[in-house]
Amino acid sequence: MGTPLKIGIAGLGNVGTSVFQLLKQHATLVADRTQRPMTVTAVSARTQGKDRGLDLTKVKWHDNPVDLANDKDVDVVVELMGGSGGAAFDLIKQALGNNKPVVTANKALLALRGGEVLALLKNSKGTISYEAAVAGGIPIIKGLREGLAANQVRAVYGILNGTCNFILSEMSSSGRDFADVLVEAQAKGYAEADPSFDIDGIDAGHKLAILSGLAFGCVPDFSTVQTKGIRNISSLDIEFARELGFRIKLLGIAQQTDRGIEQSIEPCLVPKTSPIAHVEGALNAVYVDGDYVGKVLMMGAGAGGNPTASAVVSDLIDVARGRTLPLLGTQNPQPLKSANINERIGSYFLRLIVLDQPGVIADVSAILRDCTVSLESVLQRGRSPGQPVPVILTSHETPEGNMLKAVGLIGKLKSVVKPPYLMRIEMFGQKPS
Amino acid sequence: MGTPLKIGIAGLGNVGTSVFQLLKQHATLVADRTQRPMTVTAVSARTQGKDRGLDLTKVKWHDNPVDLANDKDVDVVVELMGGSGGAAFDLIKQALGNNKPVVTANKALLALRGGEVLALLKNSKGTISYEAAVAGGIPIIKGLREGLAANQVRAVYGILNGTCNFILSEMSSSGRDFADVLVEAQAKGYAEADPSFDIDGIDAGHKLAILSGLAFGCVPDFSTVQTKGIRNISSLDIEFARELGFRIKLLGIAQQTDRGIEQSIEPCLVPKTSPIAHVEGALNAVYVDGDYVGKVLMMGAGAGGNPTASAVVSDLIDVARGRTLPLLGTQNPQPLKSANINERIGSYFLRLIVLDQPGVIADVSAILRDCTVSLESVLQRGRSPGQPVPVILTSHETPEGNMLKAVGLIGKLKSVVKPPYLMRIEMFGQKPS
Numbered sequence: 001m002g003t004p005l006k007i008g009i010a011g012l013g014n015v016g017t018s019v020f021q022l023l024k025q026h027a028t029l030v031a032d033r034t035q036r037p038m039t040v041t042a043v044s045a046r047t048q049g050k051d052r053g054l055d056l057t058k059v060k061w062h063d064n065p066v067d068l069a070n071d072k073d074v075d076v077v078v079e080l081m082g083g084s085g086g087a088a089f090d091l092i093k094q095a096l097g098n099n100k101p102v103v104t105a106n107k108a109l110l111a112l113r114g115g116e117v118l119a120l121l122k123n124s125k126g127t128i129s130y131e132a133a134v135a136g137g138i139p140i141i142k143g144l145r146e147g148l149a150a151n152q153v154r155a156v157y158g159i160l161n162g163t164c165n166f167i168l169s170e171m172s173s174s175g176r177d178f179a180d181v182l183v184e185a186q187a188k189g190y191a192e193a194d195p196s197f198d199i200d201g202i203d204a205g206h207k208l209a210i211l212s213g214l215a216f217g218c219v220p221d222f223s224t225v226q227t228k229g230i231r232n233i234s235s236l237d238i239e240f241a242r243e244l245g246f247r248i249k250l251l252g253i254a255q256q257t258d259r260g261i262e263q264s265i266e267p268c269l270v271p272k273t274s275p276i277a278h279v280e281g282a283l284n285a286v287y288v289d290g291d292y293v294g295k296v297l298m299m300g301a302g303a304g305g306n307p308t309a310s311a312v313v314s315d316l317i318d319v320a321r322g323r324t325l326p327l328l329g330t331q332n333p334q335p336l337k338s339a340n341i342n343e344r345i346g347s348y349f350l351r352l353i354v355l356d357q358p359g360v361i362a363d364v365s366a367i368l369r370d371c372t373v374s375l376e377s378v379l380q381r382g383r384s385p386g387q388p389v390p391v392i393l394t395s396h397e398t399p400e401g402n403m404l405k406a407v408g409l410i411g412k413l414k415s416v417v418k419p420p421y422l423m424r425i426e427m428f429g430q431k432p433s
Numbered sequence: 434m435g436t437p438l439k440i441g442i443a444g445l446g447n448v449g450t451s452v453f454q455l456l457k458q459h460a461t462l463v464a465d466r467t468q469r470p471m472t473v474t475a476v477s478a479r480t481q482g483k484d485r486g487l488d489l490t491k492v493k494w495h496d497n498p499v500d501l502a503n504d505k506d507v508d509v510v511v512e513l514m515g516g517s518g519g520a521a522f523d524l525i526k527q528a529l530g531n532n533k534p535v536v537t538a539n540k541a542l543l544a545l546r547g548g549e550v551l552a553l554l555k556n557s558k559g560t561i562s563y564e565a566a567v568a569g570g571i572p573i574i575k576g577l578r579e580g581l582a583a584n585q586v587r588a589v590y591g592i593l594n595g596t597c598n599f600i601l602s603e604m605s606s607s608g609r610d611f612a613d614v615l616v617e618a619q620a621k622g623y624a625e626a627d628p629s630f631d632i633d634g635i636d637a638g639h640k641l642a643i644l645s646g647l648a649f650g651c652v653p654d655f656s657t658v659q660t661k662g663i664r665n666i667s668s669l670d671i672e673f674a675r676e677l678g679f680r681i682k683l684l685g686i687a688q689q690t691d692r693g694i695e696q697s698i699e700p701c702l703v704p705k706t707s708p709i710a711h712v713e714g715a716l717n718a719v720y721v722d723g724d725y726v727g728k729v730l731m732m733g734a735g736a737g738g739n740p741t742a743s744a745v746v747s748d749l750i751d752v753a754r755g756r757t758l759p760l761l762g763t764q765n766p767q768p769l770k771s772a773n774i775n776e777r778i779g780s781y782f783l784r785l786i787v788l789d790q791p792g793v794i795a796d797v798s799a800i801l802r803d804c805t806v807s808l809e810s811v812l813q814r815g816r817s818p819g820q821p822v823p824v825i826l827t828s829h830e831t832p833e834g835n836m837l838k839a840v841g842l843i844g845k846l847k848s849v850v851k852p853p854y855l856m857r858i859e860m861f862g863q864k865p866s
Contacts, residue, residue, distance in 0.1 A: 022583060022725055032650070032763050033582055131580070137726035139580020146579070146756075147564070147572020149466055150455060150746030217465070275711045275732065285730075292455055293570035293733060293743035299708065300729035310726035313583030323579075323756045330465050 002036035005320045008068035010091055011080030012045035015105060015132070017052050018309035019078065023316075030313065034320035041073040069094035076101045076319050078312060084108040092117070096124035101324060103315040105132035105308060111206035114213060114220035118327060127324035129315035134207045135160060135284040137307030138300040139314065144214050144288060145329040151290025153215040157253040157426075160207045160265075162282035162302040163198040164230050164250040166190045168238075168267075169280045172247060177235050190282055200229035201250065201265035208252035212263055215288070216256060217330045224338035225252075228266040232421055237351055240379060240392040241269050244349075247277040251426060260339035268426040269349050275299075276428075287428070295428070342401030347376065347425045350393040350407065353418040356384045360415045361391070367413075371406035373398045388417050394425065435469035438753045441501035443524055444513030445478035448538060448565070450485050451742035452511065456749075463746065467753035474506040502527035509534045509752050511745060517541040525550070529557035534757060536748040538565035538741060544639035547646060547653035551760060560757035562748035567640045568593060568717040570740030571733040572747065577647050577721060578762040584723025586648040590686040590859075593640045593698075595715035595735040596631035597663050597683040599623045601671075601700075602713045605680060610668050623715055633662035634683065634698035641685035645696050648721070649689060650763045657771035661699040665854055670784055673812060673825040674702050677782075680710040684859060693772035701859040702782050708732075709861075720861070728861070775834030780809065780858045783826040783840065786851040789817045793848045794824070800846075804839035806831045821850045827858065 007023070009016050023030065023038055031037045042060040044067070060073065065087050068074050077095040079102060081088045088106055095102045097120075104110075110117060110133055121128065131141045135158075144153070159165050163185060170181045182199070185191035197203050205227040213220035230250050241248050246269035254263045270277050275297060279285040284302025289295045301307035318324055327333075354360045361378060368375055374396040380389060395403065407420050440456070442449050456463065456471055464470045475493040477500070493506065498520050501507050510528040512535060514521045521539055528535045530553075537543075543550060543566055554561065564574045568591075577586070592598050596618060603614045615632070618624035630636050638660040646653035663683050674681050679702035687696045703710050708730060712718040717735025722728050734740035751757055760766075787793045794811060801808055807829040813822060828836065840853050 018725070026583065026585065029585060030583065032765065035764060137581075137723075138729055139576055142575065142580045143572055143731075146751070147575045147747055148570075148743065149750045150459065150463065150743045152459065152462060273711060273713075275708045278706060278708045278711055280706075290570075290743060292451070292739045292746075294740055296571055296731065296733035298576075298729065298731050301727045306725045307727055310581065310583045310723060313725075314580055317582045318579065321758070325754070331468060332465065 001031065004037045004039050005316070006041040006073050006075040007038055007078060007316065008042040008071060008074035008076070009040060009078045009080065010044045010065035010068055011082070012043060012052055013080065014305035015308045015312065016045070016080045017054060018305035019080070019312050020054050022309045022313050030317065034317050036320040038316060038320060042068055042071050044068055065091045066094050069098055069100060074100070076103060076316065078316070079104040079106055080312070082106055082108065084112040089113065092128070093120055096120045096126040099125040101127045101129070101319050103129045103312055103319065105130070105312060107133040107206040107210060111209035111220050111222040118219060118333060121327055128327055129318060129324060130210070131315050132308045132311035134210050135286055136300070136302040136304060137310045138284055138286065138298045138302065139311065140211070140286045140298050141214065142314070143298055144211070145325060148288055148290050148293055148296065149329065151292050153256065153288060153290050155253070155255040155289040156211045156215045156286065157251055158286035159249055159276065159279055159284050160204040160252040160286070160302065161198055161250060162284055163191045163195065164204070165279065166282045167199070168230060168233070168248055168250065171233070171235060172238050175235055178231065178233060199231055201227035204250065204252045204265045208254055208263055208265060211286070212254035212261060213333065213336065214328050215254065216261055216336070217328055217333055218261070218336035219333050221336045224263055224336055226264040226266070226341050230267050233267055236390050237421065237423070240351070241349065243379070244377070244394065245272055246270060246425065247272050248423065249276060253426070257339050259343060260337040262339045262341055262344050264341060266424055268424045270426050274428060342399065342404065344400045345397050346400060347397050348395045348403050349423045349425055350395070351421040352391045352393070352410065352416055353388050354391050355415045355417060356387055356389045357415060363413055363415065364393070364410055367409045368406050371402045373402050373406050434464065437470045437472045438749070439474040439506050439508040440471055440511060440749065441475040441504055441507035441509070442473060442511045442513065443477045443498035443501055444515070445476060445485055446513065447738035448741045448745065449478065449513045450487060451738035452513070452745050453487050455742045455746050463750065467750050469753045471749060471753060475501055475504050477501055498524045499527050502531055502533060507533070509536060509749065511749070512537040512539055513745070515539055515541065517545040522546065525561070526553055529553045529559040532558040534560045534562070534752045536562045536745055536752065538563070538745060540566040540636070540639040540643060544642035544653050544655040551652060551766060554760055561760055562751060562757060563643070564748050565741045565744035567643050568719055569733070569735040569737060570743045571717055571719060571731045571735065572744065573644070573719045573731050574647065575747070576731055577644070578758060581721055581723050581726055581729065582762065584725050586689065586721060586723050588686070588688040588722040589644045589648045589719065590684055591719035592682055592709065592712050592717050593637040593685045593719070593735065594631055594683060595717055596624045596628065597637070598712065599715045600632070601663060601666070601681055601683065604666070604668060605671050608668055608672070611664065611666060632664055634660035637683065637685050637698045641687055641696055641698060644719070645687035645694060646766065646769065647761050648687065649694055649769070650761055650766055651694070651769035652766050654769045657696055657769055659697040659699070659774050663700055666700055669823050670854065670856070673784070674782065676812070677810070677827065678705055679703060679858065680705050681856070682709060686859070690772050692776060693770040695772045695774055695777050697774060699857055701857045703859050707861060775832065775837065777833045778830050779833060780830050781828045781836050782856045782858055783828070784854040785824045785826070785843065785849055786821050787824050788848045788850060789820055789822045790848060796846055796848065797826070797843055800842045801839050804835045806835050806839050
């Protein structure tokens with residue numbers, strides 16, 4: 001049995017508390033697997049007095065988290081404060097400056113300041129492990145960097161935000177509208193009081209930027225990820241999508257193309273026969289498409305104290321086993337070359353609310369034709385002469401820019417009474433049936 | 434850049450050929466990820482002359498694979514011959530005797546001779562990596578041993594044989610019968626001329642024994658796995674299962690219980706709303722249920738040259754990175770304590786072919802009652818007085834032994850004209866809807 005690994009934890013929210021409990025409950029199991037006991041020697045959090053159900057009597061308390069990095073009784077720093085600025089960055093900088101390994105769940109920091117972090121690593125014997133930063137308990141970071149390391153990755157995509165997946169699942173099963181389900185999600189603790197970080201796709205975008213960096217050996221760059229959220233999805237869209245054989249999911253998609261890397265977060269229609277269509281509730285699911293392995297899916301809890309603690313401690317086990325790796329699996333990450341998303345090819349679902357009067361479909365069809373978009377289907381259910389009715393169009397494959405141009409023009413028609421709503425149809429390489 | 438890692442490959446079938454090609458095609462990528470070039474220096478296979486589309490001119494040929502282990506130009510031995518006896522074992526023994534790491538795809542050897550292999554490892558500085566032995570390209574070994582290493586595993590289960598899943602998927606989509614689809618699977622190369630190894634659940638059983646050993650820190654022991662295959666599933670079963678809201682899948686299930694570890698390979702009814710119900714064709718899918726992480730699913734190609742080569746080379750990358758681990762993730766694997774499967778609790782689907790005459794259902798119901806099995810539903814479609822008709826029964830949860838006793842008695846009724854066919858209903862912890 002080796003010498004104990006002394007751990008300092010910054011942040012004792014849900015995840016930090018679970019990490020503390022896991023290390024206590026599974027002390028024997030973890031020591032057996034690493035041949036090295038782990039012990040939490042120091043912590044730091046916002047308020048010292050709070051009852052977290054943890055016995056902190058034998059643990060050193062630091063008011064300033066950065067002091068963890070300078071504590072000689074801390075071998076490895078676990079950063080669970082979050083946020084891309086301020087204290088989290090300072091702590092990581094100081095730990096690396098002292099050549100200590102860092103384990104973090106901080107997606108924003110890696111997605112927004114990946115370049116700075118790499119620069120710090122260059123001058124340090126320390127390392128950064130971040131399994132918990134993407135998709136909670138799903139071991140997707142190790143999956144990409146180690147399990148699938150023999151592959152040139154073609155694409156990585158999936159459901160990266162549990163809040164959005166919960167809301168979409170509920171909308172789908174109950175027929176209720178977005179605003180209504182959001183309130184429920186907030187009451188159940190699945191969504192924050194200010195939900196915009198989740199429902200506008202920012203959180204998923206941070207995770208995708210990290211996956212993309214790792215998959216393609218590039219510096220993560222959130223600014224190159226196009227993000228669309230789920231605010232504008234109506235129960236109508238879900239109903240029509242179902243009629244067409246689809247479910248609606250918020251997907252993150254990063255894809256290597258001749259023109260660079262395409263990265264987006266956006267609601268997509270997925271075939272109801274695809275496994276990803278059946279990922280319900282707050283789960284996450286990530287596909288990796290590698291040139292030798294083909295498509296590998298990993299699915300599980302994408303958030304929550306215990307699943308995320310599982311990921312944090314798996315990183316600590318790597319540290320104890322002496323098995324850390326370069327941040328992005330390569331010694332020479334490249335700047336990310338981003339592709340213009342307007343040139344992306346895809347088929348689309350377009351919801352229009354139009355006045356039910358002669359000639360409307362003819363006007364819309366003419367615009368699509370002029371933009372060289374080929375229609376696959378037009379659906380109008382019910383009649384209501386002179387009143388607004390929904391019309392759903394689906395297109396064959398077309399460059400996204402053409403579709404966007406058409407949608408802009410269609411939105412200006414007098415008979416189109418609400419802004420058109422466009423979603424991508426994602427067939428995962430299958431041909432439409 | 435480190436010194437080259439010199440590789441000797443034994444076996445140049447589909448997988449060996451793909452490994453050779455991958456290492457050539459991705460030489461730069463792999464060297465970048467490991468900081469150590471890899472080069473195949475020696476090979477051994479059954480016939481030297483055969484055209485495999487590989488340039489072997491600069492590679493040493495050994496007629497006897499064991500010579501690879503003694504070749505000073507071989508740092509790591511890749512064993513892709515398969516089989517639990519003879520040459521494969523001798524090669525691994527010799528390599529470990531020479532303190533060389535081994536990478537293998539040999540499930541039979543690890544499942545049947547795990548104890549012997551562990552004894553060899555004890556006296557060697559060599560290691561054995563075997564990502565390719567289970568579920569082809571899916572990185573489930575690393576997933577369990579590293580990604581989910583912080584968890585006490587409660588269960589591991591899934592679809593472990595692509596041949597069976599292909600056959601069941603085809604039966605389900607086409608309504609055809611087993612024998613008919615088997616012929617097609619053989620023609621397409623998904624099934625062997627002698628298919629019994631796959632369709633009787635032996636191959637899946639080997640994989641489950643390994644997963645079970647790794648998940649629970651025990652010596653793999655195939656003899657403790659109950660194996661049932663798919664020969665007796667009829668198109669009728671598939672049809673009735675669908676009517677009841679299920680799909681039929683051949684599952685491997687290993688579960689930790691108070692009574693020991695339950696391990697079985699058997700056809701199961703799974704809810705059509707579960708993601709595993711939508712794993713189609715030759716894919717594999719494995720769930721790990723860990724106490725902190727909850728359920729994590731991994732899905733992908735479970736066989737084939739390229740996906741399996743992805744797994745083999747990921748192990749070589751571990752060797753090059755100096756990141757190998759103990760065979761079962763622990764220094765002290767225990768003998769596996771197997772639970773009596775008769776005490777397992779579950780609900781069941783029972784197909785009877787009975788003469789359509791008064792009193793049959795009453796007789797059957799009485800037997801079930803006497804064995805304390807509680808009926809959930811009885812389905813009979815169509816009438817054919819005096820002729821054989823199918824009757825489908827489903828039970829509430831009951832010990833398997835009770836159900837087996839009832840089935841034995843039911844099979845002896847004069848009105849029951851074919852052997853009853855029993856399958857488990859696997860809800861994955863969900864309650865029936």
